[in-house]
Amino acid sequence: MAIAFKNQLPTMPTTSSTTATSQVTLTQDELKKIAAYKAVEYVESGMVLGLGTGSTARHAVDRIGELLRQGKLKNIVGVPTSKATHEQALKLGIPLSDLDSHPRLDLAIDGADEVDPALNLVKGRGGSLLREKMVEGVCKKFIVIVDESKMVAHLGGSGLALPVEVVPFCWKFTAERLQGMFEHAGCVAKLRTDNAESSELPYVTDNGNYIVDLYLERELGDLNVASDKMLRLAGVVEHGMFLEMATTLIVAGELGVCVKNK
């Protein structure tokens, strides 16, 4: 299966392998599950695992729990990337730890909101980018699992948000600075709302911060420069671009599953 990047016809990567799925039309959630199960094939007994967050990663965590119950995996330790994943893993009986006790991990499996041809990612539309970046940044192997709708020619290319976690203090000031920083890309910065009390109130992350979503009309340019500029702005905690972090991509689409190694 050729990976379909929006607005681009990519060449088939030489390091990829493809498995055909059935001819039946699959739902997006079924595709997510196929990618997640494929990724869990890389998990071995004794590994310390980064457990991702979101609707795709949820399938991988469920599968790890299932294999532990069946005794097909043993001595797994999981490091969750959000409170939600922590709760899910606890219910499944997956032994848990954190970066203080396990500063180096064997493997992380997580979803993404966008994936570009170089395996750079946008993450955080579910609000979990900071813990994800901390955990996935110290894994020997980081497998990204997506359905084919997440493939883009360039980050921001889906027209959806590039999330930035900011401190609540003077968030408007930070949002305005971010918007001005990427004026060349037609950036519009919006505070994410919807929290447990009201859909009008700011969304609050697991770390007690807010999220400013950046909507881009055009390409950002050099992604490393954009990353550095954001991180130098006091008020920004972290952003959702995961550059050069993924080591393997597993994409599930109507025509099959594609594994691409960096």
Ligand SMILES: O=C[C@H](O)[C@H](O)[C@H](O)COP(=O)(O)O
């Ligand atoms: O904040 C959320 C995380 O970065 C997710 O991994 C990302 O949003 C992808 O989520 P999903 O698998 O639900 O599309």
